[in-house]
Amino acid sequence: MVCESDGQYTLDILTDDALLHIFSYLNILDRSIAARVSRRWNCLAKQGELWRNVNLNNGIHTYSETSQSYYILSYQEAAILNLINNYLGPCLRHIQFHIPVTNKILRLLALRCPNLEMIDIQGDPSKVDLSLISCKLITIYLHLPLESVKRSPIGKFALFPLFRLENFYLQHGQVTDKLLCRLMQSYNLHSVAFEGCHWQLKPYKIALMSLCLPELTHLELVSCQFPSYRFLNRLVHHVATKCTHLESFILIQPSSMDGAPADCSSLIIEICDQKNLRHLQLGGIHGLTVEAVVLMSHSLPNLTDIGFIHCHVTNDIMKEISHGFPNLISLDITGSKCLSNIGLKHLQKHANIEILKLASCENLSCDVIVDTVLTLPKLHTLVLPDTTNYESCVEILTSKKPKLDILNAGLLNP
Incomplete structure (x- = not known):
């Protein structure tokens, strides 16, 4: 409130710009209530810039x-x-x-x-x-x-005119050739995400995925079901070789109708054809090998963000990640229960790591985590495993790196 000379409080002496700035912090309910206070407030609350x-x-x-x-x-x-x-x-x-x-x-x-x-x-x-x-x-x-x-x-959806579309997200539903053909209307499509979808493309129409998305920079496939993992490998191959501008690829928890397990290494071999890739995140896929990580380090020189979530990262794999990607900025190895202190030590003194996620890495000791973090000069975000044993770890890191943002996996949304 603003106090006038007679001791009365009022907002009337505030300028329109000042009131608009205040209204911008209100939710829809409070904004609509404010509109009933006076004619002036009603007019201001309906200003287009607030909406x-x-x-x-x-x-x-x-x-x-x-x-x-x-x-x-x-x-x-x-x-x-x-x-x-x-x-x-x-x-x-x-x-x-x-x-x-x-x-x-x-x-x-x-x-x-x-x-x-x-x-x-x-x-x-x-x-x-x-x-x-x-x-x-x-x-x-x-x-x-x-x-x-x-x-x-x-x-x-077949009636959509999508000439300006740049970002498309679909949760649940079938991915068909008709859907992809409709997306071909947009020449500016940069980001596509499918979550919980069933892929019903016929194998010979897999090429549609890459043909209709020439400018694609981000592809996200989360909890999708594919006819087979052979189908998925062919899909990744087409995207990697034809979508020449692809910078980000996320594949989490895929499943197949034939029940066969997915192979992480074979998917990495396919995606390595995409030389411009900067962000790669794979989750819930077994079969990650040292050889596949070595191939990544040689084939994807621009990679700065790596996520192997519940992919069984071992000490040897961690060694290759640490030494093979000097430009790495973000590393997510959530759920790496096979990783021990020896593997984490390989990351020490990495010059560019800014974000490190260690959620559900149960075999890491507090001392090694602290020693490793203190050797990473650019680290600003750290996710610790969900255990009370790391309270002392938090205290030490908070005192020695006060600007470090420390998150506990148990407090994060799944």
């Missing part, structure tokens, strides 16, 4: 004067339509729903928010027609119902 990014992750809230309580109207179409009508406009660029939306909502968004660039929604693909607003979209996040995994996620 460039809207997150409806927790739904729309309203306030009841009779019961003096807040009501969550997360799934009330009328509440969302009212918000769009009264507050959102041409300035809106990003909106996140995380709740089911309807075509009526999308139609109003298209009318009121012609400059919308990013949308993050949940919904049934057979009922949601994103072609209503997709002309100018740059980023699309689709969170489909889990049952969509067993059927096509496209729905009316």
Whole structure:
């Protein structure tokens, strides 16, 4: 509050810019309440610059004067339509729903928010027609119902005009040749992520993945099911050889319909054809060998971020990682239960390591962790294993490297 000469507190003497700055820190509920204070506040609260990014992750809230309580109207179409009508406009660029939306909502968004660039929604693909607003979209996040995994996620997706699309994320659903052909409409697609999806491509159409994504820089495949691991290897080979701009590749917990185990080394051999790769993260895949890591060090000179999560990193593999990648900045070896103090010592005095994640590395002693960390001059983030035995480790590191950000694996979200 601002105090006037007569001792009364008021906000009226603040400039419009000062009030707008204050309003920018308010959530949707508080902002809508502020709009009811006065005509001036109502006008300011509806300024477009306050509504460039809207997150409806927790739904729309309203306030009841009779019961003096807040009501969550997360799934009330009328509440969302009212918000769009009264507050959102041409300035809106990003909106996140995380709740089911309807075509009526999308139609109003298209009318009121012609400059919308990013949308993050949940919904049934057979009922949601994103072609209503997709002309100018740059980023699309689709969170489909889990049952969509067993059927096509496209729905009316075939009608999408996606000329400006740069980022596409699909959770649950089938990856088919029709879906990839639709993505071919965008010549600027840089980032693609599939999570929990079933790949239904025929083997001879694997090349579509690389042909439709010539400018791809980031590919993420998390908990996806493939027809076979031979299919996955061919897919990685096509992407590595044809997507010449690929810089980041993430493959976590793949599975196959034939039940055969994935082989980490064979996947590394395929991805080594991509000379521009900077970020590589593999998770939940067995079969990592020293020979595969040596091949990586010779074939991927630009690699600065490595993640082998639950891939059974051994002492010998750690030695090759430490010596073979002098430009390494980030290393994630979560779940390396075979790694001992001898292996971690190989990392000592590495000149460029900034981020080190050791979650679930149960065979490492506190003394060796401390000694290793103190020899890494650029390290600023450290994830420790989830055990109470490392409390003394934290105390020592905090006193000797006060700027180090230390995280405990038990406090992190899985």
